[in-house]
Amino acid sequence: MVAERNCGACHGERGVSAMPSIPSLAGQQREFIALQLVLFREGLRDVPAMQAPADGLTDQDVEDLGAYFAALPHAPPPDRAPQDAAAYAGGEALANQLRCGVCHLPSLAGQNQVPHIAGQREEYLAEELKAYRDSRRHGTDTQMNGVVQGLSDAQIEQIAHYVSQR
Incomplete structure (x- = not known):
């Protein structure tokens, strides 16, 4: 499902985004990801870049994607700025x-x-x-x-x- 929806192109192959303004999903709450995907799918959260990837997701797809990203180890982005x-x-x-x-x-x-x-x-x-x-x-x-x-x-x-x- 992750490859089919090309999630890694923006959110990183292992869920850690290297793209500015794109969130990392690795280690995210399963329920949070599922909720956001439903909001995208139903047009209740307007993020144009997420419209096509969320289109046609079944409830099981949503649950599976949430579980996949929740299971990945959380890591900071590779280009994180030094601490001020x-x-x-x-x-x-x-x-x-x-x-x-x-x-x-x-x-x-x-x-x-x-x-x-x-x-x-x-x-x-x-x-x-x-x-x-x-x-x-x-x-x-x-x-x-x-x-x-x-x-x-x-x-x-x-x-x-x-x-x-x-």
């Missing part, structure tokens, strides 16, 4: 203030339908957080939109840096 101590500390303080660890767990490894965000691509995290803040993206609820409401681009970039370095 000030940005990391600022992002850590903001993540604690916003209580990211409540839903994503203290390790930021996620749970069930809440994604594993630790070690994710930094630019992807920043783009998604800005999309939540600006109401261009919604999860299955509006909780993320509310959490990041009012954050500046600089604050979001600090959070993204911190999370990507975990």
Whole structure:
């Protein structure tokens, strides 16, 4: 199924993306991947690049893809930027203030339908957080939109840096 849908072309052959703004899927929550694929398939999440790969997926395909990526070992992207101590500390303080660890767990490894965000691509995290803040993206609820409401681009970039370095 992974080869048939050509998932590795963007998300990496072993689920670790080497492409800017494309998320890594290795070690992601099985339930989260399945949910996102259903949202893509049903046209409820608008990501044009995912429309064709999700088109025609059966419920079993969705479950199988979720299980496949969840079973792959999580790894940081090969081109991860070096840690910036000030940005990391600022992002850590903001993540604690916003209580990211409540839903994503203290390790930021996620749970069930809440994604594993630790070690994710930094630019992807920043783009998604800005999309939540600006109401261009919604999860299955509006909780993320509310959490990041009012954050500046600089604050979001600090959070993204911190999370990507975990």
